[in-house]
Amino acid sequence: MSIRLTHRELDIMAVLWRLGSGTVNEVWAEIEDDLAYSTVLTMLRTLEGKGHVRHEVQGKAFRYYPVTQSEDAGSGALDRVLDKIYQGSRELLVTRLLADEEVSPEELRRIRELLDERLGELES
Amino acid sequence: MSIRLTHRELDIMAVLWRLGSGTVNEVWAEIEDDLAYSTVLTMLRTLEGKGHVRHEVQGKAFRYYPVTQSEDAGSGALDRVLDKIYQGSRELLVTRLLADEEVSPEELRRIRELLDERLGELES
DNA sequence: TACTAGCTATTACGTTTTTAATAGTTAATA
DNA sequence: TATTAACTATTAAAAACGTAATAGCTAGTA
Numbered sequence A, B: 001m002s003i004r005l006t007h008r009e010l011d012i013m014a015v016l017w018r019l020g021s022g023t024v025n026e027v028w029a030e031i032e033d034d035l036a037y038s039t040v041l042t043m044l045r046t047l048e049g050k051g052h053v054r055h056e057v058q059g060k061a062f063r064y065y066p067v068t069q070s071e072d073a074g075s076g077a078l079d080r081v082l083d084k085i086y087q088g089s090r091e092l093l094v095t096r097l098l099a100d101e102e103v104s105p106e107e108l109r110r111i112r113e114l115l116d117e118r119l120g121e122l123e124s
Numbered sequence C: 001t002a003c004t005a006g007c008t009a010t011t012a013c014g015t016t017t018t019t020a021a022t023a024g025t026t027a028a029t030a
Numbered sequence D: 001t002a003t004t005a006a007c008t009a010t011t012a013a014a015a016a017c018g019t020a021a022t023a024g025c026t027a028g029t030a
Helices: A007-019 A024-030 A037-049 A070-085 A090-099 A105-123 B007-019 B024-030 B037-049 B070-085 B090-099 B105-123
Strands: A053-058 A061-066 B053-058 B061-066
Touching: A007 A024, A007 A037, A007 A061, A007 A070, A007 B070, A024 A037, A024 A061, A037 A053, A037 A061, A070 A090, A070 B007, A070 B070, A070 B090, A090 B070, A090 B090, A090 B105, A105 B090, A105 B105, B007 B024, B007 B037, B007 B061, B007 B070, B024 B037, B024 B061, B037 B053, B037 B061, B070 B090
Parallel strands: none
Antiparallel strands: A053 A061, B053 B061
């Protein structure tokens, strides 16, 4: 079975993926919701117990590093969305993804390039 | 806050979205995992309590209809994946989505068309 | 009408998740 | 050295999830 992070676990992993690493304090500061410091601490220990993060001692604090990478957690989540919501249709998913007003033409172009590359590979 | 279905709730909603509607029996038959009939029943009642489905009496059975539509639940889930895993980068997400070996050239072409349309809109 | 198959309603319970208070520890510092 | 600020460790416990047994109801049918 694919890796399955809980809601809150994902919030915390996301911070570590973004920062590369973080102390409890750093993670706590980044989390949007108003959690207690000790809650974040517990969460990180839980994640460590599950093998998703590891820590090194840094002064008197622990510095946590992601072990599970976003890709590994991501593919499961994305596949699930693709399967359950968009019934396996990547087109539907992409349609929805690009329907957003905020997508810039530049981003669209880069994505098209990406597609062209991929198509080139297949046709050669 | 966006709609947030639990894992199992999503499984069940996915069936209803696909079939359009379903009795407990029908949903139960479609769910892959080996659940007790009463579990599915409970789940549907829970979903009804949360307003995600409604039912009509059909003979002696209930026929359930989705109230929450896949798009509504989907955007939340997709946005979350986009945000937390791919750090908001649609490119990264699309890259991953199309990296899959199983994607056919036809599908890629259709997606490219989709992109071209969208770009056309923006440029005009 | 009595029976029964097929449903729904009720109730419960183990597990996981989430949150957090508070106790203990340690490294710097007055 | 005594103090304290900044951490980690321990312990609880409420809430959410997931699962299912069993009781109760009802429409058809023998």
